[in-house]
Amino acid sequence: MKTVVLGGYGNFGARICRALAQSPGIELVIAGRDAKRAAQFAAELGGRASSIRLDVSQSDLTQVLRGIDAQLVIHTAGPFQQQGYSVPLAVAAANAHYIDLADGRRFVCDFPQALDAAFRQTGRIAVTGASTVPALSSAVVTQLSEHWKSIDSVDICIAPAQTAPRGIATLAAVLDYCGEPIQVWQDGTWVTRHGWADLARIHFSRLRPRIGALCDIPDLELFPLHYKGVRSVMFRAALEIGLSQRALAAMAWLRRAGVISHPERFAGLLNSTAKCLDFLGSALGGMVVRIAGTDADGRPVRQAWHIAADDDHGPEIPCMAAILLTRRLAKNTLTEAGAYNSIGQLNLSDFAPEFAKWNMLTEIIEET
Numbered sequence: 001m002k003t004v005v006l007g008g009y010g011n012f013g014a015r016i017c018r019a020l021a022q023s024p025g026i027e028l029v030i031a032g033r034d035a036k037r038a039a040q041f042a043a044e045l046g047g048r049a050s051s052i053r054l055d056v057s058q059s060d061l062t063q064v065l066r067g068i069d070a071q072l073v074i075h076t077a078g079p080f081q082q083q084g085y086s087v088p089l090a091v092a093a094a095n096a097h098y099i100d101l102a103d104g105r106r107f108v109c110d111f112p113q114a115l116d117a118a119f120r121q122t123g124r125i126a127v128t129g130a131s132t133v134p135a136l137s138s139a140v141v142t143q144l145s146e147h148w149k150s151i152d153s154v155d156i157c158i159a160p161a162q163t164a165p166r167g168i169a170t171l172a173a174v175l176d177y178c179g180e181p182i183q184v185w186q187d188g189t190w191v192t193r194h195g196w197a198d199l200a201r202i203h204f205s206r207l208r209p210r211i212g213a214l215c216d217i218p219d220l221e222l223f224p225l226h227y228k229g230v231r232s233v234m235f236r237a238a239l240e241i242g243l244s245q246r247a248l249a250a251m252a253w254l255r256r257a258g259v260i261s262h263p264e265r266f267a268g269l270l271n272s273t274a275k276c277l278d279f280l281g282s283a284l285g286g287m288v289v290r291i292a293g294t295d296a297d298g299r300p301v302r303q304a305w306h307i308a309a310d311d312d313h314g315p316e317i318p319c320m321a322a323i324l325l326t327r328r329l330a331k332n333t334l335t336e337a338g339a340y341n342s343i344g345q346l347n348l349s350d351f352a353p354e355f356a357k358w359n360m361l362t363e364i365i366e367e368t
Contacts (some may be wrong), residue, residue, distance in 0.1 A: 001026055001071045002027045002029060002069055002070055002072070003020065003070075003071065003072045003073075003074060004052075004068070004073045004074070004096075005017050005020075005027040005028065005029070005030060005031060005076060006054065006074065006077045006087070007077035007078075007169075008029075008030035008031050008032055008076070009030060009034070009040075009041040010032070010103055010169070011170065011316065011335040012076045013032075013074075013076040013077075014041065014320055015319045016074060016076065016319045017030060017045060017049070020325045020327075021047055022164070023202065023323075023326075023330065023352045024330075026326065026327075026330050027048040027049075028045065028047075029044045029050050029068060029070070030045075031052050031054035032053070032054065033053065034053070035051070035052075035053035038051035038053065039051045040166075042233070043099040049163070049174045049237060050059070052064075052068065054072060055202050056075070056086075056349060057086075061087065061094075062090040062091075065091065066094045069128060070091075070094060071097065072096055072097040072099065072329060073091045073094075073096055073097070073101035074100070074101075074148045074326065075098065075102075076322075076331055077169070078169040078173055079103075080104035080107045081107070081176040081177070082100035082104075082106060083102075084105075085111070087116065087125055088111075088115055088128075088215070088339075089328050091117075091126070092118040092119050092121075092124060092165040095124065096124060097125050097126065097326055098119070098125075098126040099126070099127050099128075099326060100127075100130065100291055100322075101130060101131040101319070102128050102129055103129065103132075103218065104173070104218075104337050105217060105218050105220065105221060105262065107128065107273065108111060108128050108218035108222070108341055109135070109221050109222060109341070111128040111339060111340075112128075112338075112341060114339075116338045117342075118338040119178075119339045120338045120339075120340055122337075123337045123354050124337060125321040125336065125338065125340075126338070126339040126340065127325055127339075127340050127341070127342050128342065128347070129341050130236075130322040130325055130342045131230040131318040131320075131321055131322065132158065132318045133217045133219050133285070134158075134217075134218050134219045134222055134223075134342055134343050135321035135342035135343075135346055136321060136346075136348075138214055138343040138344065138346055139346050139351065140155055140305045141223070141289060142302045142344070142348070143305075143347070143348040143349075144291050144364065145291060148293050148301070149230045149293070149294045149295065149296060149298060150228065150294045151227050151230045151291055151293040152229075152230065152231050152232070152294070153230065153291065153292045154223055154230060154232070154234070154289070154290070154291050154323045155233075155234045155237045155289075155290040155291075156219065156236070156260065156287070156288070156289050157202045157204075157212045157235070157287065158236075158238070158239065159202070159207055159237070159239075159240070159288075160239065160285045160314055161282060161283050161312055161314050162240040162280065162281020163311060163312055164283070164312040164313075164314045164315055165312065165315055165318060166274060167203055167269050168267050169267075171267040171270060172264040172267035175197075175248075175264040175267055176264045177262075178195050178248060178251050178255060179253065180195045181194055182194060182214060184198075184220055185230070185232060186226040186231075186232050186233045187231055187232060191336050194214070195214060195215065195216055195250060196214065196234075196248045196249055196251070196252040196254060197214055197252055198213065198214040198234075199249070199327060200236065202258075204286050204288050204306060205288075205308070205365060206284070206308035206361065207284060207285075207286050207305065210237035210238035211238060212237060212239065213236055213238070213245065213248065214234070214235070214236055215237045216237050216239070217235050219235055219243070220233055220235055220342065222341060222343060225307045225352070226343050226344075231236040231262075231294050236251045241279040241280050241281055244277060249261050255270045283311050283312040284309070285305065285308075285309050285314035286314075287306070288305065288307075289304065290302065290303070290304045291303060291304075291354050301309075302366070302368065303364060303365065304364070304365045304367050305350065306364075307355070307360055308361045308362075309358065311359075313358040313359070313360065316354070316358050317360075320351055320354045320367070321345070321351075323354070324346055324351070324354070325342075325345060326344070332365060337340075
């Protein structure tokens, strides 16, 4: 299966390519705007990997994909917050499957309705949000709540390691909603909060407690629809260095005050500045998913799933869902044509071999 990875030498794209280069039945094409970097990385991977210069904004994207006989396109060239659907539409027109790592709320939530007809017409499959959210997060919630009568609340927090590689596109995506109003499902109704506000102290099983701040992700909108009866859904990110967390909080305040209007423009500067603080942090990151509800016997129950990733391996986690789905497509075990978000596409057990590969520790804790 000829698989084109857009942004294939980038922070997440390169990880996906390294994993898929070892997978049978997959021929990789490293695509990006820098032809030299793409070619160098393809040579590094060896085997059946090749390269092509490709810009996601070019008008002849469909023709190029057809010309190289692309069968799957993996889109990692974010941020997705400001993107439309020109790339997946071009992929559909090229008669290829499509997977992306999008975490933009509107991009992911509106994806099935906007693109289902195009992919059904060609008999191909498109999956958006094949990343930590909502692919992994929903797999965890579904596993934890198995046999429960109801779910009352879902509370998720990601805690990246300070020294883990940071992509400018990822930081730009974060800054895009810094200080912006966000609709959050709380106590059975929609309320307005603001990006990188709503601070709370978060506890992890293998990390020190951190202060988490609200992030705008698809789960906030998709989970109330998918998990019927849930009354509250929250997602936060908790940086390791308090100074970095306060800097984002200050930027959120400045945006709300009208002092700055496009904080995403500072992504490059903040990315460089963050490296100067690496000596204060560590290579240990993680994630926790907490859910509360009623078990099969009608008793209140609260469980938390934790994962800890050492040695700066945390950025591997957002890549796992795309890797797993690509392997399923290569084996023809993913066959229902159409456009989907990633909820329900994978089980938590599917991720276990990937966690083990990177020596990541997971555990489920019964909480009071």
